[in-house]
Amino acid sequence: MSDLPLSAKIIPGLGDILSTGTRIVAGAWPFGEADSFRELKVHIMGTTTTDMLARAIAIGCVQENIRPHITQSLYGSFMQDVLNPASEFYSIKPDIAVIVSDWRSLVADIPASTSEEDVSAIIDKKANEILSMWRRISQNCGAKIIHHFPPPPQFRLTGVAEQYLPASYTNQLQLLLRRLWSAETFGVQIIDFGQFALEYGNAAAFAPRSWYSAKLPIENSALPAYVPLFRSALRGALNTAKKALVLDLDNTLWGGVIGDDGVDGIKIGSGDAVSEAYAAFQSYVKLLADRGIILAVCSKNNPDIAKTGFDKSGSILKVGDFAAFEASWGDKASGLRKIAKQLNIGLDALVFVDDNPAECTLVQQELPQIGTVHLDGDPADFIAQVEQGYWFQFQKYSRDDFARTQAYAMRAAALAEQDDASDLPSYLRSLEMLGQAVRPSEGQIERVVQLGQKTNQFNLLTQRFDEQTVRGFMADDGNVxxxxxxxxxxxxxxxxxxxxxxxxxxxxxxVEWTMSCRVFSRTFEQFIMNELIRIAQERNIRRIVGRFKATAKNSVVADLYERLGFVREGDDVWVLNLADVTAPLETYVTAVSA
Structure with a gap:
């Protein structure tokens, strides 16, 4: 399914999709085969009127191949619904809870002379109230939360002095967001309307008249620009975030055609406005890679000639920055399939960028799950055109994010060596792998949580534990x-x-076992199981029990327990009797001490 056209005109016309703005009409589904869409219950609430926002959210869900059943809390009943365990909100048990806050409900009316310490205490109290609400929703109904935070009011009062006044509304809102961001957020996706206001225009998106007349959180005219922002948060909540940026070369990463113009003829670097614009776009791409976005090339080109473009003085990117390099004369859809297979990620994790409208149309038709960006016009606008999709919206970074590009480059090098190996054992032995399986240190807990939240393929139960739950497991010495x-x-x-x-x-x-797709099929799972068996035997454990819950993406580990010597004891239950274990599982990973 390609992206639906979205304009200010289509938003009010969703009566065919939504009845009274609250719930999808059963049987009235105009977007193709309903069975191909994932069903999802979405509940919208907050301190604003959410009817028009609900229509935009419905469009965003459809564009993510989701058929939403949308409900809303009544205006003014938000906190009652959250605090009352007998409310309709908890009886609905939504999959996604969308919260929309206005700035008036988040700031305190305090004297301008209030000290920084007193302001901090006020904000701490407000942050704790919100965290408690998130915790209640997460624990009592299991919903994933998308919380919208507003921009500051548009009046500047005394100018620069106001920006740095601790008691100012702007400072209160910024401090509150920072407090929440730095806390355990229970997987909440934060939408910062303050940043959106800077990009779209505060007065255009959040005109005061809309608040006073209807308590709208955002102008109807800004809803088309809001939809991709919501889609990004939705992908984050559903652990379907985009992971890789796949780029064309000619007239995308440089001006001109490398095969015709040669290295000296393409435009990149300094000397004129066009060359500088392409260099700026490459710098932007490089910044994404530095933050954990995987880079790949998909170009109709001779591969040897194509790679010479990165040797030109002024090129920010180099061939080594790309984890996959698909340059051939085949169609782009086939090339993207090869890239996804090589990176061992789903097609839906790719964003494809190309200046050719025909190529973009082909990909949209053949592979609608891929995000597609058609670069059009002045290369000075390329960054903005990619940014409009909100394709890569992380809530937090981990140290592993910053090393991801290098990790995929290592994986590519290992795969290249595999092609030259005579047999699999020889290849695995040649990797000289060293492994550890130890209790997480304090500095590793964030990554432990992130792996569970983001991993979809090697994830046997897909339970998505938050930091509090992980720490709870670690607090019990009987657990491993x-x-x-x-x-x-x-x-x-x-x-x-x-x-x-x-x-x-x-x-x-x-209860949880996850592994990055970068290290599949290296006998690392056998190494980990050997360590778990060793620990269990030391503690006189009788059996290790494993369960598998199938999802659309984890079929790669459907037979994992069988391969590890477990015996099936139910539909999804596998058991290893430790009395039957006589030798460790074969692995090519050598243990090293911490």
């Missing part, structure tokens, strides 16, 4: 929590797997 790291001769992959097993009488019950 393993943070598993891997190195090979190409470099350090870092913490790439997490296993959590809960003690149940004489059993260890595996």
């Amino acid at each position: 929590v393993l943070a598993c790291s891997l190195k090979d001769k190409f470099g350090d992959h870092g913490l790439v797997s997490v296993l959590i097993a809960q003690k149940q009488n004489d059993d260890l019950d595996i």
Whole structure:
């Protein structure tokens, strides 16, 4: 399904999709085969009127291949619904809870002379109230939360002095967001309307007349620009975030055609406005890579000639910055399939950028799950055109994000070596792998949580534990929590797997096991299981119990427990009797001490 056209005209006309603005009409689905859409219950509430926002959210869901069943709290009943366990909100048990706050409900009317310490205490109290609300929603109904925070009011009062006044509304809002961001957020996706106001225009998107007349959180005319922002938050909530940026070359990363113009003829670097614009776009792409976005090339080109473009003086990017390089004369859809396979990620994790409208149309038709950006016009506008999609919106960084590009480059090097190996054991042995499976340190807990939240393929139960839950498991000495790291001769992959097993009488019950796709099929899972067996035997555990819950993406580990010697004991239950274990599983990973 390609992206739906979205304009100010289409928003009020969603009566065919939404009845009374609250729920999808059963049987009235104008977007193709309803069975191909994922069903999702979305509840919208807050301190604003959300009817028009609900229509934009419905469009955003459809564009993400979701058929939403949308409900809303009555205006003014937001907190009652959250605090009352018998409210309709909890009876609905939504999958997604969308909260929309206005600035008036978040700031305190305090004297301008209030000290920084007193302001901080006021904000701490407000932050704790919001965190408590998030915790209540997360624990009592299991909903993923998308919380919209407003821009500051548009009046500047005394100018620069006001910006740095601790008691100012602007400072209060900024401090509140920072407090919330730095806390345990229970997987909440924060939408910052303050940043949106800077990009779209505060007066255009948040005109005071709309608030006073209807308590609208955003102008109807700004809803088309809001939809991709909501879609990005939705992908974050559903763990379907985009991971890779795939780029064309000619007239995308440089001006001109490398095969015709040669290295000297393409435009990149300094000397004129066009060359500088292409260099700026490459710098932007490089910044994304530095923040964990995987880069790849998909170009109709001779590969040897194409790579010479990165040797030109002024090119910010180099061939080594790309984890996959698909240059051929085949169609782009086929090239993107190859790239996804090489990177071992889903097609829906890709964003494809090309200046050719025909190529973009082909990809939209053949691979609608891929985000597609058609670069059009002046290269000075390319950054803005990519940014309009809000494709890559992280809530927090981890140290592993900054090393992801290098990690995928190491994976590519290992795969290249595999092609030259005579057999699989020889290849695995040649990698010289060193592994650890140890209790997480304090500095690793954020990454432990992130792996569970983001990993979809090697994820046996997809439970998505938050930091509080992980710490709860670690607080019980009977449980086993393993943070598993891997190195090979190409470099350090870092913490790439997490296993959590809960003690149940004489059993260890595996409640989470995740692994990064970068290190699949290297016998690292056997290494980790050997360590779990060793720990279990030391503690006189009788059995290790594993469960598998199938999803659309984790079929790669459907037979994992069988391969590890477990015996099936139910539809999704596998058991390893430790009395039957006589030798460790074969692995090509050597243990190293912490």
